[in-house]
Amino acid sequence: MMSVVFAVATVIFSQNFSFFPSVCLARSLLYNNAWLRADLIPIAERMAPVKHKILVLSGKGGVGKSTFSAQLSFALAAMDYQVGLLDIDICGPSIPKMLGLEGQEIHQSNLGWSPVYVESNLGVMSIGFMLPNPDEAVIWRGPRKNGLIKQFLRDVYWGELDFLVVDAPPGTSDEHISIVQCLQATGIDGAIVVTTPQQVSLIDVRKEVSFCKKVGIKVLGVVENMSGLSQPLPDVRFLKPSETGKHTDVTEWALQYIGERAPELLKMVAYSEVFDSSGGGALKMCQEMGVPFLGKVPLDPQLCKAAEEGRSCFEDQKCWVSAPALKSIIENLIPKRAAENGA
Amino acid sequence: MENGGYGEVLEDANEHCPGPQSESAGKSDTCQGCPNQKVCATAPKGPDPDLILIAERMASVKHKILVLSGKGGVGKSTFSAQLSFALAAMDYEVGLLDIDICGPSIPKMLGLEGQGIHKSNLGWSPIYADSNLGVISIGSLIPDPDQAVIWRGGKKTDIIKKFLKEVYWGELDFLVVDTPPGTSDEQISIVQCLKEDGIDGAIIVTTPQEVSLIDVRKGVTFCKTAGVKVLGVVENMSRLYQRLTDANFVRSSETGELTDVTKWALQYISEQAPELLGLMACSQVFDNSGGGASRMCQEMGIPFLGKVPLDPQLCKAAEQGKSCFEDQNCLVSAPALKSIIENLLPKIVGEHGA
Numbered sequence: 001m002m003s004v005v006f007a008v009a010t011v012i013f014s015q016n017f018s019f020f021p022s023v024c025l026a027r028s029l030l031y032n033n034a035w036l037r038a039d040l041i042p043i044a045e046r047m048a049p050v051k052h053k054i055l056v057l058s059g060k061g062g063v064g065k066s067t068f069s070a071q072l073s074f075a076l077a078a079m080d081y082q083v084g085l086l087d088i089d090i091c092g093p094s095i096p097k098m099l100g101l102e103g104q105e106i107h108q109s110n111l112g113w114s115p116v117y118v119e120s121n122l123g124v125m126s127i128g129f130m131l132p133n134p135d136e137a138v139i140w141r142g143p144r145k146n147g148l149i150k151q152f153l154r155d156v157y158w159g160e161l162d163f164l165v166v167d168a169p170p171g172t173s174d175e176h177i178s179i180v181q182c183l184q185a186t187g188i189d190g191a192i193v194v195t196t197p198q199q200v201s202l203i204d205v206r207k208e209v210s211f212c213k214k215v216g217i218k219v220l221g222v223v224e225n226m227s228g229l230s231q232p233l234p235d236v237r238f239l240k241p242s243e244t245g246k247h248t249d250v251t252e253w254a255l256q257y258i259g260e261r262a263p264e265l266l267k268m269v270a271y272s273e274v275f276d277s278s279g280g281g282a283l284k285m286c287q288e289m290g291v292p293f294l295g296k297v298p299l300d301p302q303l304c305k306a307a308e309e310g311r312s313c314f315e316d317q318k319c320w321v322s323a324p325a326l327k328s329i330i331e332n333l334i335p336k337r338a339a340e341n342g343a
Numbered sequence: 344m345e346n347g348g349y350g351e352v353l354e355d356a357n358e359h360c361p362g363p364q365s366e367s368a369g370k371s372d373t374c375q376g377c378p379n380q381k382v383c384a385t386a387p388k389g390p391d392p393d394l395i396l397i398a399e400r401m402a403s404v405k406h407k408i409l410v411l412s413g414k415g416g417v418g419k420s421t422f423s424a425q426l427s428f429a430l431a432a433m434d435y436e437v438g439l440l441d442i443d444i445c446g447p448s449i450p451k452m453l454g455l456e457g458q459g460i461h462k463s464n465l466g467w468s469p470i471y472a473d474s475n476l477g478v479i480s481i482g483s484l485i486p487d488p489d490q491a492v493i494w495r496g497g498k499k500t501d502i503i504k505k506f507l508k509e510v511y512w513g514e515l516d517f518l519v520v521d522t523p524p525g526t527s528d529e530q531i532s533i534v535q536c537l538k539e540d541g542i543d544g545a546i547i548v549t550t551p552q553e554v555s556l557i558d559v560r561k562g563v564t565f566c567k568t569a570g571v572k573v574l575g576v577v578e579n580m581s582r583l584y585q586r587l588t589d590a591n592f593v594r595s596s597e598t599g600e601l602t603d604v605t606k607w608a609l610q611y612i613s614e615q616a617p618e619l620l621g622l623m624a625c626s627q628v629f630d631n632s633g634g635g636a637s638r639m640c641q642e643m644g645i646p647f648l649g650k651v652p653l654d655p656q657l658c659k660a661a662e663q664g665k666s667c668f669e670d671q672n673c674l675v676s677a678p679a680l681k682s683i684i685e686n687l688l689p690k691i692v693g694e695h696g697a
Contacts, residue, residue, distance in 0.1 A: 034376075035357065059446050059491075061524045062416010066554075091525035092413050092558035134557060135643075137413070137526045137564040142496030145527065147358030170415045170524065171445035172491045173499065199662050200420075203488060204446035211491040229583065229628060230593070230601075237625040239584070247584075247623060254622065262616040268608060269601070270624060271591040274583060276659050289489075304630050308553050 033181045035143070036150060040185060043153045046112075047186040049160040050084070055179065055191040055217065059204030061170035063196045064225035064297070067307050068326075069167035070098035072192075074312035075330045077122040081162035084115060086152060087126035088179055089169035090145045091138050096128035100310025105129055112157035125156050142174035149178045170204070172211040180215050190218035192294070192333070195285075196226045197277035202285050209289050221294035223329060224282035229272045229299040230321045233258075233265055274299055295329040297322050394539060397507040400466075401540040404438070404515040406691050409533065409545040409571065413558030415524035417550045418579035418651070421661050422680075423521035424452035426546075428666035429684045431476040435516040438469060439478045440506060442533055443523035444499045445492050447482035454664025458483055466511035479510050496528030503532050517691075524558070526565040534569045543691050544572035546648070549639075550580045551631035556639050563643050574690050575648035577683055578636035583626045583653040584675040587612075587619060623675075628653055646690075649683040651676055 033040075047053070056069045066089070073085040087095035096102050096116075104116045106129045115123030127138060127148060158164065166183075169175055180188070191212050195205040205222070212219050238254035239247040258265050286293035297303075300322035306313045313319035313326060359373040368374070369383030377383075401407070410423045420443070427439045441449035450456050453472040460483045461468045469477030481492065481502060494502075512518065520537075523529055534542065545566050549559040559576070566573050592608035593601045612619050640647035651657075654676035660667045667673035667680065 038376075060416060061446070062414060062550075062555075091527050092415070092561065094554050094557070097554055097557060135560040135564050137561040137568060139526045139531060139565055139568060141528050141531060143358055143360055150358075172493045173445055174495050174528075177493065177495060196416075198658055200448050200451055203448070203451060206489040207446065207491040210489050211493055214491060214493065229626065231626050233592075235626070237627075238587075238619075239623040239625050240621070241623050250622065254619065257616060257618065262611060262619075264611065265592075265608065265616075267594065268604070269593045269595055270587075271593050271601075271603075272583065272585055272589070272655065274628070274653060274655050274658070276655065276662050279662070299628060301626065301628050301630065304552055304628070308630050308633070 035146060036178075036181055039150055039154050039182075043150070043182055044186050046153060046156065046158065047164075047183065050158060050164045050186075051162050052189045053164045053166065053183055053187065054189055054220070055166045055168060056194065057168050057176070057191045057208050057212070058170050058194045059172065059206070059208035059211075060195060060201040063170075063194050063201055063205075064223075065170070065194045066094040066098055066167050067303065068192070068194050068223060068225065068297075069165050070095060070307065071303075071313055071326050072330055073099075073122055073124075073163075073165050075314060075327065076163050076165075076334070077119050078312070078314060079334075081121065082160055083122045084158045084161045084164045085122070085124045086156075086164060086166045087124070087128065088149050088152070088166060088175050090127050090140060090148060090175065092169060093126045093128035095124060095126045095167055098307050098310055099124050101129070102134070102310070109157065112155045113152075115156060115158060123158060125152055145174050146178045149175060150182060153182050172207060176211065177215075180217060184216070188217055190220035192220050193222045193291075194225055195222060195282050196275045197224055197273075197279075197281040198275045199279040201275075202279065202282065205282075206285060206289065209285075209291055219291040220333060221292035222282050222286050223294050224296045226275055226299040227277070227281070227296035229274050229301075230269050231301070233268045233270055236270055294333060295325060297325045297329070393504050393508055394536065397504070397536050398540055400507060400510065400512065401518075401537065403513060404518045404540075406516060406543045407518045407520065407537055407541070408543055408574070408691065409520045409522060410548065411522050411530065411545045411562050411566070412524055412548045413526065413560070413562035413565070414549060414555040417524075417548045417555055417559075418577075419524070419548045420448040420452055420521050421657065422546070422548050422577060422579065422651075423519050424449060424661065425657075425667055425680050426684060427453075427472075427476055427478075427517075427519050429668060429681065430517050430519075431473050432666070432668060434475065436514055437476045438512045438515045438518045439476065440510075440518060440520045441478070441480035441482065442503050442506070442520060442529050444481050444494060444502060444529065446523060447480045449478060449480045449521055450482040452661050452664055453478050455483065456488070456664070460484060463511070467506075467509045469510060469512060477512065479506055499528050500532040503529060504536060507536050526561060530565060531569075534571060538570070542571050544574035546574050546687070547576045547645075548579055549576060549636050550629050551578055551627075551633075551635040552629045553633040555629075556633065556636065559636075560639060560643065563639075563645060573645040574687060575646035576636050576640050577648050578650045580629055580653040581631075581635075581650035583628050583655075585624050585655070587622050587624045590624060648687060649679060651679045651683070 076083045099118045107114045115125045237251045240250045298321045302319045303322040313323045357377040363383045374380045430437045458470045591605045652675045656673045657676040667677045
């Protein structure tokens with residue numbers, strides 16, 4: 001296969017700076033906003049009564065951005081703040097499900113598009129409300145996605161908000177450039193960056209932190225999600241492995257056996273590090289990149305269930321491993337925003 | 344697909360751009376104010392010459408497989424990497440193309456971090472993980488791994504086309520294409536570029552919970568709309584399986600404080616309940632009460648390829664850039680992956696080989 005490759009081989013990457021804009025060029029991306037100029041004033045008018053704007057970002061997909069955005073919004077609403085949650089993941093909008101709003105539609109009034117309200121003080125906007133068939137794919141290139149994001153900001157009537165939380169898809173592309181271009185004039189308080197512990201995530205998340213630095217968005221902090229799995233031992237299923245790879249479920253026997261022979265185990269929690277953190281996890285990345293580390297949220301099947309059912313993890317005791325961690329992170333975060341800006 | 348195929352929409356185009364190849368390009372009402380209006384109105388129309396160059400490169404590639412998901416973080420790249428390792432181990436000539444431009448994971452997963460792409464008179468050379476497994480990723484073009492690639496869709500499309508035009512793969516049995524999540528520029532572009540030469544199909548990866556399946560269904564619909572055959576769906580992170588002795592044990596106090604009591608617990612088990620020591624613990628981490636991928640496949644009329652358990656050892660193998668098949672560490676995930684790949688191959692190469 002490796003047929004003769006001739007002698008003059010050049011290493012491309014060291015010479016191909018034309019692919020990669022310098023810092024100056026990256027900032028110039030923000031000014032390349034001809035598509036937006038006519039709408040900057042209407043957007044500024046819509047955003048004028050919004051006190052704080054927070055982006056929830058990650059370079060990596062599936063780390064829990066939407067889960068975090070949803071639970072942050074629930075928590076802020078429970079603290080009696082007026083909250084808006086804007087979902088700019090155009091191809092994969094998760095927010096309607098996570099807020100229990102599937103099947104709902106957007107209504108228009110003379111003031112503009114109305115958010116869909118979970119609570120009287122928690123309104124949500126997502127393309128998920130605009131799809132007649134949830135299986136329908138949104139097969140759009142960048143300009144159409146940009147157009148919708150602009151429309152969300154120009155046409156939605158949020159009213160007075162303490163917080164606008166913006167849930168973004170993974171990456172550093174159209175949606176991210178556009179939301180920054182649309183909102184920067186009116187001020188973005190900062191970005192919360194979500195990751196999981198393993199290197200494969202952190203590689204991408206580092207890029208996201210770099211994006212924030214390049215476009216001038218403050219990193220409020222990094223959340224390490226899925227940071228170890230904790231499960232009460234009685235919730236675990238026990239299997240007897242066989243050489244053929246077909247394991248036998250012996251849970252009933254095992255729990256009885258434990259009950260008789262080792263009852264202390266029934267009060268124990270089994271903890272596993274599912275996603276490898278031997279690279280130092282998010283904490284080490286934060287130290288290296290000079291950004292705040294907000295905390296860890298354990299991998300909690302009950303939090304996953306809450307997301308599936310569109311519930312706040314704070315409303316009952318089921319998410320007993322993850323809710324305290326989330327609460328602590330949010331309580332540390334909000335005084336930073338409220339105190340600095342006199343909210 | 345988007346714009347009825349009337350050419351690549353430019354990155355700073357107006358929202359309802361008719362497409363630069365359309366007869367109304369530069370002339371329609373929606374073109375007013377667009378920075379490209381003058382160019383579009385005067386440029387000649389016709390087939391994309393890049394597609395001809397791409398076809399020449401792809402002529403020596405027998406099978407092209409896309410690995411897709413509507414959802415991020417479900418294990419597309421892990422699956423692409425392990426599929427490539429497996430095919431290479433079966434002595435096939437394999438190319439792995441990573442078109443996740445903003446978050447390229449493939450170099451790490453193949454143990455190729457820090458390696459650069461070389462150019463020869465035949466074109467760009469893939470980086471070889473093995474003599475029969477070559478890899479191309481933007482990750483190998485970025486000198487500083489922390490550097491963000493802040494590109495709109497148009498530039499991402501350009502680099503994807505460049506990969507397809509410039510890379511000299513040679514004779515390949517399989518080209519595996521790892522994609523980012525979504526149904527946007529990267530997915531539209533790779534289908535537009537490869538469709539002429541034929542895409543064997545797409546493998547769709549998901550995790551069991553509804554929040555993933557909602558997006559994955561959109562990925563399936565994308566394939567149907569784009570005319571790409573769905574070879575099947577893999578349900579990843581299906582359940583967590585671990586040896587009981589690999590877990591840590593913690594005790595929770597009334598105030599919620601957790602204390603690690605692993606050492607005590609293992610001794611306690613050895614003394615009081617030794618039969619537990621040989622057992623595996625299994626947890627349904629990601630809720631599958633909606634029926635998981637299997638039910639989605641039944642509803643959408645597409646093949647279900649199988650489940651891969653959530654295996655911390657597979658995660659470790661990905662971190663270390665290793666094949667999960669080369670040792671016995673991934674004892675729960677490797678057999679599942681092997682079974683899926685062995686079921687998959689006949690769908691691509693037919694019953695009697697490539």
